[in-house]
Amino acid sequence: MPKRAAKASERIESEETPAVEEAASAAASGSGTRPARRATAETMASRQREISVSEFFTKNRHLLGFDNPAKALLTTVKEAVDNSLDACEEAGILPDLIVEVKEVGNPTNASGASRFRVSIEDNGPGIVKPQIAKIFAKLLYGSKFHRLKQSRGQQGIGISAAGLYGQLTTGRPVVIISKIGKGRPAHRIELRIDTKRNHPDVLKDEIVEWDKEHGTRVEIELVAAYRGGRTGVEAYLEQTVVANPHLGLTYHPPKGEVLSFPRVANELPREAEEIKPHPHGVELGMLLRMLHDSPGKSVKQVLIDDFSRISPALADQVCELAKVKPKTSAASIVGDDVDRLHKALGEVKVKAPSASCVVPIGEELLIEGLKRRFKADFYVSTTRPPSVYRGNPFVVEVGLAYGGELPTDDPADVMRFANRVPLQYQPKACAISEAIYDTNWRSYELQQPRGALPLGPLAVVVHLASVWVPFTSEAKEAVAHYDELLREMKLAVQECGRKLGAHLRARERAVSEQKRLHLFQRYIPEVAEAIGAILSKPKDAVQQSFYSALPNFVRIVQEQPEKPDGEGSPAPSEPPPPASGSEPPPAPPKAAAAAKKGSASAKKAPPPPPAKAPPTKKAPPPPPKKGAPLPKKRTKPELRTQV
Numbered sequence: 001m002p003k004r005a006a007k008a009s010e011r012i013e014s015e016e017t018p019a020v021e022e023a024a025s026a027a028a029s030g031s032g033t034r035p036a037r038r039a040t041a042e043t044m045a046s047r048q049r050e051i052s053v054s055e056f057f058t059k060n061r062h063l064l065g066f067d068n069p070a071k072a073l074l075t076t077v078k079e080a081v082d083n084s085l086d087a088c089e090e091a092g093i094l095p096d097l098i099v100e101v102k103e104v105g106n107p108t109n110a111s112g113a114s115r116f117r118v119s120i121e122d123n124g125p126g127i128v129k130p131q132i133a134k135i136f137a138k139l140l141y142g143s144k145f146h147r148l149k150q151s152r153g154q155q156g157i158g159i160s161a162a163g164l165y166g167q168l169t170t171g172r173p174v175v176i177i178s179k180i181g182k183g184r185p186a187h188r189i190e191l192r193i194d195t196k197r198n199h200p201d202v203l204k205d206e207i208v209e210w211d212k213e214h215g216t217r218v219e220i221e222l223v224a225a226y227r228g229g230r231t232g233v234e235a236y237l238e239q240t241v242v243a244n245p246h247l248g249l250t251y252h253p254p255k256g257e258v259l260s261f262p263r264v265a266n267e268l269p270r271e272a273e274e275i276k277p278h279p280h281g282v283e284l285g286m287l288l289r290m291l292h293d294s295p296g297k298s299v300k301q302v303l304i305d306d307f308s309r310i311s312p313a314l315a316d317q318v319c320e321l322a323k324v325k326p327k328t329s330a331a332s333i334v335g336d337d338v339d340r341l342h343k344a345l346g347e348v349k350v351k352a353p354s355a356s357c358v359v360p361i362g363e364e365l366l367i368e369g370l371k372r373r374f375k376a377d378f379y380v381s382t383t384r385p386p387s388v389y390r391g392n393p394f395v396v397e398v399g400l401a402y403g404g405e406l407p408t409d410d411p412a413d414v415m416r417f418a419n420r421v422p423l424q425y426q427p428k429a430c431a432i433s434e435a436i437y438d439t440n441w442r443s444y445e446l447q448q449p450r451g452a453l454p455l456g457p458l459a460v461v462v463h464l465a466s467v468w469v470p471f472t473s474e475a476k477e478a479v480a481h482y483d484e485l486l487r488e489m490k491l492a493v494q495e496c497g498r499k500l501g502a503h504l505r506a507r508e509r510a511v512s513e514q515k516r517l518h519l520f521q522r523y524i525p526e527v528a529e530a531i532g533a534i535l536s537k538p539k540d541a542v543q544q545s546f547y548s549a550l551p552n553f554v555r556i557v558q559e560q561p562e563k564p565d566g567e568g569s570p571a572p573s574e575p576p577p578p579a580s581g582s583e584p585p586p587a588p589p590k591a592a593a594a595a596k597k598g599s600a601s602a603k604k605a606p607p608p609p610p611a612k613a614p615p616t617k618k619a620p621p622p623p624p625k626k627g628a629p630l631p632k633k634r635t636k637p638e639l640r641t642q643v
């Protein structure tokens with residue numbers, strides 16, 4: 001052993017030996033400075049046991065969106081509304097929902113949290129009785145997790161988690177009423193979750209009168225806080241109707257008037273097709289599981305049966321590339337063969353996934369939805385073609401509303417949607433926000449502080465429709481940053497941004513054109529008089545020639561409002577009053593000089609025509625600042641809302 005290494009090992013030995021002895025003697029005597037060894041593998045093993053998913057989420061309810069009373073209320077409403085919409089659409093029923101949030105207790109603490117009863121009633125297909133208990137009182141139980149089909153719910157945890165939160169904070173059971181058809185009984189069931197077993201306890205089960213033909217009503221009592229603003233229940237419902245034009249909704253808030261949102265589309269969205277995984281982007285572990293879960297099948301058969309877009313010829317090609325015999329038993333495939341198959345699947349040319357498995361809102365309905373929420377001057381939307389991330393097909397669509405009653409000085413109002421569900425929390429963690437922040441809105445004539453949202457009367461809607469939305473957590477608040485998703489989102493935002501920019505530039509041109517005409521109109525009487533004098537023609541005739549040569553100008557004059565004193569609107573031939581504004585346009589040098597000196601020529605100059613209407617109404621609009629909101633009034637018909 002080299003000298004230095006030998007010395008080091010001596011030092012370690014000399015340091016360790018007494019410590020081990022000390023610990024041993026301390027353990028023997030039950031005292032000493034070093035802690036005694038308290039647990040053995042055996043004692044630890046006696047404490048190791050399975051953790052029920054309900055117990056896990058009881059401790060970690062923040063992971064499911066129940067981390068504070070206000071958010072808990074929103075999440076509860078959201079989970080139930082999303083389920084109702086999914087169920088109605090799946091059953092081909094136009095959804096009619098009644099949402100009620102009622103305060104049933106006094107504020108319990110300084111933060112203003114109180115006891116609320118939330119009820120959500122739908123006209124969906126209802127739930128068969130034996131399933132009710134498991135759906136509402138067993139976490140991770142649902143119909144959507146194991147399939148690749150676009151829906152709002154995915155995980156099979158949402159509504160039972162809301163019930164669990166209610167039970168934890170109030171001790172009250174979840175109450176369900178469900179009826180599956182005309183002439184069938186309506187069941188009313190009270191449920192509690194046995195968290196140790198993640199199992200439902202039915203407290204009450206009765207048949208009740210219910211005037212609905214079919215549907216489900218869920219009632220949950222919980223400690224919550226009612227908040228307004230962007231993250232409140234009302235904002236969620238308002239955004240939900242934007243993305244679901246076929247939804248009819250009535251909302252009873254705890255205070256104030258009942259809100260009604262009648263549907264604006266009488267057709268259901270097309271039903272999303274259930275698909276198999278696309279071979280591009282499938283992960284190795286998933287491929288291995290698919291092969292091993294298919295006993296009795298050959299590799300080729302699994303490729304054809306369990307993936308979308310793989311024909312027998314393509315399956316042969318994959319096997320050839322991977323140097324695996326097509327007839328090899330799928331369940332026996334291991335090691336390098338799986339690696340090569342996985343690689344080959346990524347290399348072969350496969351058709352893009354079928355567009356029928358994702359159902360975007362559609363460009364027209366997205367605009368209808370925006371109109372339902374905002375009174376704007378200009379709307380534009382785009383739906384991108386389908387794309388794939390990790391084998392999952394998706395479509396991104398974007399809608400913009402600009403001008404009108406949208407606030408002019410605020411940052412843009414951004415609405416994020418995933419499978420038609422509004423996302424209200426965690427904007428900074430969401431790929432959708434990143435796509436908007438990363439867009440250069442200045443090139444679309446809007447102001448944008450560095451790294452921030454664009455400013456101006458703008459609302460932006462981004463919708464991601466996918467057979468599986470990659471959320472950053474089980475609370476389903478933000479979309480994960482997959483490159484393929486980000487790229488499509490940016491392209492869609494840019495597409496709409498370019499159209500908005502073109503619209504704003506056209507408006508800007510129209511405004512400066514109008515300003516130029518107004519400037520010209522101011523001098524027409526003087527010029528007409530001078531030309532009339534030179535040509536020995538009456539001033540009025542010359543003036544009229546000017547107006548006829550400028551149809552736009554004449555139209556502006558004709559649009560003058562009537563005078564309140566009943567004098568009527570000015571005739572097109574009448575000289576318009578001088579424009580007034582903060583900076584009056586300079587008078588022609590000659591007339592100005594004459595006026596100043598009070599000379600004879602100045603006296604000959606015609607006096608400014610009398611004002612026929614309040615001057616402010618005729619003033620040319622000031623030139624718009626770049627990015628500043630433009631005036632609402634338009635003069636060119638072709639510049640009306642581009643929808």
Ligand SMILES: Nc1ncnc2c1ncn2[C@@H]1O[C@H](COP(=O)(O)OP(=O)(O)OP(=O)(O)O)[C@@H](O)[C@H]1O
Pocket residue numbers: 079083084087122124125126127135141142143144145152153154155156157158159160161216
């Ligand atoms: N109102 C309803 N009408 C009909 N079926 C319903 C209704 N609510 C829930 N379900 C059924 O109960 C299942 C479980 O719902 P839950 O909210 O727990 O999970 P999910 O919607 O599947 O997924 P996620 O956890 O992502 O919300 C659903 O998959 C659906 O089959």
